[in-house]
Amino acid sequence: MEKLLQTQACAFILGVDVSKDSLDVCLIDSQTQQASSQKFNNNKEGFRRLKAWCKLQSCGAGPETLACMEHTGLYTRQLVHYLLARDVRVWLESALQIKRSIGMARGKDDRVDAQRIARYALLHQQQAKCVNLSSVTLERLKDLQANRSRLLKALQSIKVTIKELLQIDPVSGKTLEQVNKKAVRGLEKSIEQVEERMQGFIRQDQSLKQKYDLLTSVKGVGKVLATSLLVYTHGFNRMEDGRKLACYCGVAPFEYRSGTSVRGRTGVSRLANKELKHVLHLAAMNSVRYNQELKAYFERKVAEGKSKMSVLNAVRNKLLHQIVAVVKRGTPYVIKLDKV
Template identity: 80%
Template sequence: MEKLMQPQVSPFILGVDVSKDSLDVCLTRRGEVPLHHQKFNNNSEGFQRMKAWMKQQGCEAGPDTLCCMEHTGMYTRQLVHYLLARQVHVWLESALQIKRSIGMVRGKDDKVDAQRIARYALLHQQEAQCLSLSGVTLERLKDLQASRSRLIKALKSIKGTIKELLQIDPVSGKTLEQVNRKAIRGLEKSKELVEEKMQQFIAKDGELKRKYDLLTSVKGVGKVLAISLLVYTQGFSKMEDGRKLACYCGVAPFEYRSGTSVMGRTGVSKFANKELKQVLHMAALSSIRNNGEMRSYFERKVGEGKSKMSVLNAVRNKLLHQAVAVIKRGTPYEVRLNII
C-alpha cells in the first residue's frame, strides 16, 4: 500500500480520527457545510457499519470518496486495507501538518478532531498524496525493521549493563555475563533471522529488488540504510527529490537570521525522522573510513577549516543525493575520479 498517486477531486470527504478501539468518522460533501459525525469500532464489524451509515448519507464509500486520517501506525492498518479494497482514495497525513494548519487550539476531543481532519482534507484535497495497494512487501519490511530495532536496543541494554558492571565489580559482572549468555545469543540469532527474512521479502519483489540493488551500488549505502530508505520513502514513490529527503532526514542545513540583530549559525532542523538519521549517520562514518572518495573529501574540507560535524553532515547529504540519483537514473553508481 505504498505507491502514491494524485486523486481527482472527490465529491465526498471523510475525516477519520483513529484510536486503538474506535473510529470517529466525519463525512461531508464538497460544497456543503454540514458535517455528519458517527463513532464505530475499529474492526471489521465496525467497518461494515460505517459503510452502511455512509450509504444512508448518499455516499457509496468507493472511488467517489477521499478519506483522510492521521498516520497512527498499526491502528490504521486494517481500516486502510478495507478502504483500499473498496477503491476509496486514502490519504495518510502527518498529524503535525494537520495540527499546524489549524492554528492554535485548546483541549482535545475525538469528535472535534475528526471534524478538523475532514475540514483539512476539504481545503487541501488537491495536495492529497493517496495510497494504492501495491507495496505489501514494504509494509512487512517496516514491521521487520521495527522488530530489528527492538532487538538491537535489548542487546545494547544487556551488554551495556554487563560492561559497566565488569569495570566496577568484576565478580558480579562475570556472574551477570554468565546468566545472560543464552539471552544474548538468542537475541543475536533472532536479529539474524529478521535480517534474512527481510532479504527474502526483497528478493521476491522484482521492482523492490531492482531499487535495492541500485541503492547498495552506492559506496557507503549498506543493507540497513538501503532498506530504511525504501521503507521510509515508500519505495521512493513519496520522496524523489534529494533536498526533500535530506530535510526529512534532518540533515538539510537552514539559515537562522533576521535583520541585523539575529545572526545565528546555520544548522539542521530538529523535525526529522530520527531513526533514519541515525542509520544515515552511521553510514556516513563508515563511508569516511572505507570509501577513499569520501575520505579524501572529508579530509580536504576539514583541512580548509570546516568543522568535522559540518563536513560529516555534508557527507550524509551526498549519500542521500547519490541514492536518489541512482534510483532516478535506473543505473548503478559509477565512481568518479574527483569529488567536489
C-alpha cells in the same frame, strides 16, 4: 505507494480519528458543507457499519470519497485496506501537519479531532497524496524492520548494563554476564534471522531487488540503510528529490536569521526520522573511511578548517543525493575521483 489527487474535487470528505479500538468519523458533503459525525469500532464489523452509515448520508463510500486520517501506524492498516478495496481515496497525513494548520487548540476530544481532520482535508484536498494498497513485501519489510529495532534496543540495554557493572563491580558484572549469555546469544540469533528474512523478501520482489542493488552500489551504503530507505520511501515512490529526502532524514541545513539582529548558526532541524538519521550517520562514518571519493572530500574540507561534524553532515547529504541519482538513472554508481 502514493499519487497526487486528481484536480476534480471529491463529493464527500471523510475525516477519521483512529485509535486502537475505535474510529471517530466526520463526513462532510463538499457541496452543501453539511457535516455528520459518528463513532464505530476499529474492526471489520465497525467498517461495515461505517459503510452503511455513509450510505444513509447519501455517500456511496467509493471513488467519489476522500478519506483523510493521521498516520498512526498499525492501527490504520486494516481500515486503509478496507477502504482501498472499495476504491475510496485514502490520504494518510502527518499529525503534526494537521495540528499546525489548525493553529492554537485547547483540549483533546476524538470527535472534535475527526471534525478538524475532515475540515483540513476539505481545504487542502488538491494537495492530497493518496495511497495505493501497499505491496505485501513493503509491509512485511516494515514489520520486520520494527522488530529488528526492538531486538537491537533489548540487546544494547543488556550489553550496556553488563559493561558498566564490570567497570564498577567486576564480580557482579561477571555474574550478570554469565546469566545473560543465552539471552544475548538468542537476541543476536533473532536479529540475524530477521535480516535474512528481510533479504529474502527483497529478492522475491524484482522491482525492490533492482533498487536495492542500485543503492548498495554506492560505497558506504549497506543492507541496513538500503532496506530502511526502501521502507520509508515506499520503494522510492515518495521523496524522489534529494533535498526532500535529506530534510526527512534531518541532515538538510537551514539558515536561522531575521532582519539585522537575529544571526543564528545554520543548522539542521530536529523534525526528522531519528532512526533513519542514525543509520545514515553510521553509513557516513563508514564512507569517510572506505569510500575514496568521500574520504578525499572529508579530508580536504577538514584541512580547510571546517568542523568535522559539519563536513560529516555534508557527507550524509552527498550520500543521499548519490542514492537518489542512481535510483533515478537506473544504473549503478561509479566513483570518479577527479570530480571530488
